[in-house]
Amino acid sequence: MPASARGSPPPAEALAVGAGAPPEPALTVHLARTGRTLQVQPDQTLLQAVRSVGVDVPYVCLEGKCGACEVGVLGGTPEHRDPVYANTSRLPRDRMKLCVSRSLTPRLTLDL
Ligand code: FES
Numbered sequence: 001m002p003a004s005a006r007g008s009p010p011p012a013e014a015l016a017v018g019a020g021a022p023p024e025p026a027l028t029v030h031l032a033r034t035g036r037t038l039q040v041q042p043d044q045t046l047l048q049a050v051r052s053v054g055v056d057v058p059y060v061c062l063e064g065k066c067g068a069c070e071v072g073v074l075g076g077t078p079e080h081r082d083p084v085y086a087n088t089s090r091l092p093r094d095r096m097k098l099c100v101s102r103s104l105t106p107r108l109t110l111d112l
Pocket of ligand 1: 058059060061062063064065066067068069070097098099100
């Protein structure tokens, strides 16, 4: 098992939005089980933002392929950018991979 999957903090550069990509809009994420609300900055992934407040979401590939970082979505509409969901015709609204996906709505509520 890679060190990242055991919960050690990822290097910030490993989780950051790709260099040269257009800026992402800021996003508000509410974590329903922990009761926390946080802002995802334009240069952060959701995974990076959630882990930065101490919520230990696992990860392995950071490419949307393995599913380790997939979490439930309780509110808002995820924008799937992973290679699995992005190529399906029936996109799930209740699941998303935090390492690569974003949001079509300015606010998401996650089952975390
Ligand atoms: S870490 Fe593999 S899908 Fe997100």
